[in-house]
Amino acid sequence: MTTTDQPLALGIIGAGIMGERLIGAIHGASDSPVRVAALWDPSPEALARVGAAFPAVPQVADSDAVVAASACVYVASPPASHLGYARAALAAGRTVFCEKPLAIDLADARAFVAEAGAAGAVNFPFASSPGVAALERWIAEGAVGTPRRLSIAVAFARWPRPWQADAARWLDARAEGGFTREVVSHFLFLARRLCGPLDGLAGTVSFPEPGRSERAIDVTLRAGGIPVTLTGRVGGVAEDDHNTWTLEGDAGAIRLRDWAIAERRAPDGTFTPAPDALPNAEVRPIALRRQLAGVVRMTRGEPHHLATLAEALAVQEAVEGILAL
Incomplete structure (x- = not known):
């Protein structure tokens, strides 16, 4: 095989x-275009957990060793540390695939995007989602017509969600955490990708518990000129994580429900899933493997479908604007 036929390091x-999910997506495919060249985390407990699940993954002594072993570095640490690791990777001539948000400081995020150019992308899996692909197809076929309004609603029984308990220290703190950064950002990315630039923020955000993240948002904005209503709540619902992204137009309405399920509104007002719709637990590894294919293209300097650094920055600008209301 030629060098470019080899799996990307x-x-x-x-x-x-997130690190464990991506490793699972890589190891769950026999023909993955990517191999895990190195893994590091400052927590011995985290490394032991992942090592028990994936004993073949090489663990190294520090972040510098990860960079040295890799062609691309996936930064899946807490947000405050993202840019330190990303800049080290870029300085060594590597590309970067980063979790969102890029940073906890907008000025630093802006500077990084200006520095990095096309040598990085951000992990917004909606870029590779089968459900989102169905929405795009329906829009192209005229199911919506002229868009009139977009509504985004997220709700959680508690925050952080149960599977995030180990990361509660930062996920429920004002500086790095909260559901607007962690969850709403994905739906704002989708709004920007499918409808257009985000602007016109107004509304309220509630921080009822000192030092902890937001518990409610009620926001209006525009996406490509389309009016958007955005609501988020912690408490008052039974579901750990429920969300809808609904685009209405003069010809009909479509939505994405619970991260993965594309639905069209029927004449009686009910929403009907696409025939091939799958729940998020089944869609997630599919989308992540498609994301990895994009990482390979990005690292080779080829066109890709991943969220660009500029797109991620635009989403972060909107998210931080909401949290400052």
């Missing part, structure tokens, strides 16, 4: 939920 900084 991907280094991973961060052995939390």
